[in-house]
Amino acid sequence: MNHRITQAFDVCIVGGGIVGTALAASLSSSPFTAHLKVALVEAGNLYSEPEIRPASFSNRVASVTPASMRLLNRIGAWDRIPADRKKAYTQMKVWDASGNGAIAFNAPMTHSASSIGWIIENDWLKSSLAQSLSSSVTVFNSSVVAGIESPAGSGSDWPVISVNSDKGNGPTIQLKSRLLVGADGVNSLVRKYAGIESIGWDYPQKAVAATLEIEGVEGNRNDVAYQRFLPTGPIALLPLAENKSSLVWSASPAIAAKLLSLSAEDFAIFVDVAFRNPIEDLTYLLSRIQPDGSLPKDLDLKAEAVWGQTRLETANTFKIGVPPSNTSLPRVVGVAEKSRAAFPLRFYLSDRYVSDHRVALVGDAAHTVHPLAGQGLNLGLLDVATLTNVIEEGVQAGADIGNIHTLQGYAAERFAPNLGMMMAIDSIGKLFRAESDPVVWARSFGLNLVNTLPGFKNLAMKAASTL
Incomplete structure (x- = not known):
């Protein structure tokens, strides 16, 4: 190589999203690893502050489990x-839109977990993690x-990462790292450098996200998440504030x-x-939308929507696919301006999480899953917690x-649980x-x-939150 190595690190993390920044913060906060020199490379602006407007919420949110909260x-x-x-x-x-199946969690x-989870905007997660980084993180x-190489062409040598500053328009800096961590998403450059294959597919679906204004919440507290399985895919309503919810359809x-x-x-x-009416109503009304x-x-x-719901309320026949009788759904009364967007849905799994190129993969670089379970x-x-421990x-x-x-040790602990959860989520989606x-x-x-087995449901929730 023609360029001089300018900086050496113990750990170089490529990708400053939520997972990559969490790993940097985790290593810098641990008494056992705080002395390590850690580099975090982010293509975007890690320090962008979320817009603080009480009535405004981003359409990109995450469900955070008690384990992640800890x-x-x-x-x-x-x-x-x-x-x-x-x-x-x-x-x-x-509940199921095509049958009469329903389940509630x-x-x-308990002292350790009084919530199933928390709905938090991605921007606030990233901002809070960036603020948590110590001075040991560069x-x-x-x-x-711009590129990743092994100086002598041997995977056992420390990889050299060429980084262009100023969004790729600035001078090139070369980083040499004892451990290279790929947190750079589904199209990971680190994964390609390590020669790790990614197996999977794009779903024939998109996720429509939006921020909604609602009214008439259960118990006057917006603390219930709703999900209805439609034949075309699940639709979920997630609480954001007392009169705001996030939609993923x-x-x-x-x-x-x-x-x-x-x-x-x-x-x-x-x-x-989509939440209240028989599936036939939704199918018919969707067919009437012009280009x-x-x-x-x-x-x-x-009038069509109300007629369909009234027809259900007055029918004496068996009701298929309607909300459970103990469910009082909030009404959608508004859509936040410019909050609607559609995102691709994918299932991808790296065949290995580590390689002898001094590489470990975390987050979407290692696995990408359908959002129906919010996992x-x-x-x-x-991944971050386990790799930190290792x-x-x-x-x-x-x-x-x-x-x-x-x-x-990291791969042995995370690969099988991640694969099991991913396959379960994929199978549920196909089943419905x-x-x-x-x-x-x-x-x-x-x-x-x-739904009649509370012990089993508690085990399922524990598995989903702790793996």
Whole structure:
């Protein structure tokens, strides 16, 4: 190589998103690893502050489990998030739009966990973590990785990372690192450098996200998360504040485009229909949306929606796919301006999390999962906790923290649980997209059976929050 190595580090983390910054903060806050020189390379602006407007919320949010909360608390980030920007939810109600299956989860009222989780905007998570970094972390902000090489062409040598500052327009800085961590997302450059394969697929769906204004919440407290499984994908309503909720609606690209083209008023009605009405109503009304997002003049959307719900309330016949009788859904009364957007949905898993190139992968660089269970970020934060423990143990034993033998402990602890959770989420999604009568009956029977077993439900929640 022609350029001089300008800086050497014990750990270089490529990717300053939530997971990468959490790892840097975790290492810098641990008494066993605080002395390590850590580099954090971020292409964007790590220090951008969230816009502080009480009535305004971002459409990019995460569900944070008690296990993730404990990690954020340990590294000093949790208390940096304002109380009104981390909304606890204590119940989760789920039901099938094509059958009569339903299940409800309640938080265990214990000292350690009085909530199922918290809904927090990504911007606040990133900001709180950036503020938690100690002086032992050198941040290369707004810097682009131009290349990664091994000086002698051997994977056992310390990798050299060429970084261009000023969003790629500045001078090149070269970093040499004992351990290189890829936290750089689904298209990870670090993973490619290490020769690690990623296996998976893009779902034929997009997630439509929006911030909604609501009214009529259960018990006058907006602390319930709702999810209805539609044949086209799940729709979820997640609490943000007393009168605000976040929407995540998984649908085909064609339906997603239609939903984005609607006026805010019509979109709000469609969300209510998607949660309340028989699936036939939603299918019919979606078919009436014109290419420009308008609706035919002969269609009174609000009247159609109300008629469908009234028909259910007065029917004496068996009701299929309606909200459970103990569920009082809030009404959507508004959509935050410019909050609607659609995001691709993916399933990808790296075939290894570590390599003898002195590389470890965390977060989306290692695994990307469908958001229906809200576990994507939590899996990444559990990666952070485990990799921190492995590095701590390596430091205490006097081991080389970049050596494959040291890193194997991380891969052994995280690969199987992550794979199990990912496969379970993928299988649930496929199960609820099936519409044949035997499958609908079987899944409804299973949901209703599990709903009568509080011990089993508690175990399921514990597994999802601690893995």
